[in-house]
Amino acid sequence: MTPADVAMRARVLALLPQAEAEWLARQIPPPPEPIKEKRREAVRAAIALFGTMPPTVAAKALSRAWDTYLIECWPGDRERDGVPLASSVLRRALFRLTMLSDGRSLGWRRIHDLASDTA
Incomplete structure (x- = not known):
């Protein structure tokens, strides 16, 4: 959902009576969290x-x-669409990071910047 979509949603909800706007707001899912924020948290x-x-x-x-x-692991995990049940916490974290980064890693400086809030 683009920022324009979010703004349009807010304008439409503002036009409706409060009860209907609250009902409709519950029916329409909130805008997804931007992928960059998800990757930063991961x-x-x-x-x-x-x-x-x-x-x-x-x-x-x-x-x-x-x-x-x-x-070593991504080709099998990608084919399986997930990590094996007995996987380590690190492997699960790396799978999530890879999914959020379109199958590519980030350099250590970029990782450092994301982790330290300088990005």
């Missing part, structure tokens, strides 16, 4: 798995783990 969750490492070290470790995941 990066932060994955970085948190590296514990108390300094931010740059954690970003580099996540980048290496992500590249390894893409080579």
Whole structure:
């Protein structure tokens, strides 16, 4: 849903009586969270798995783990449309990151920027 769609939705709801507007607002799903925000949250969750490492070290470790995941696990997970049930938390996080990044990894600097709110 584009910003114009969100604005149009708000204008239409404002024209209706309050009861009908509230009912219609419940029927229409809210606009989806932008993919960038979802990816930022997924990066932060994955970085948190590296514990108390300094931010740059954690970003580099996540980048290496992500590249390894893409080579070794992503082809099977993509074909299966998910990770095996007995997968590690890190593998699940890497699957989610890869889905949000169209099958590509991010460099460690970009990961660091997303995790530290400088992006």
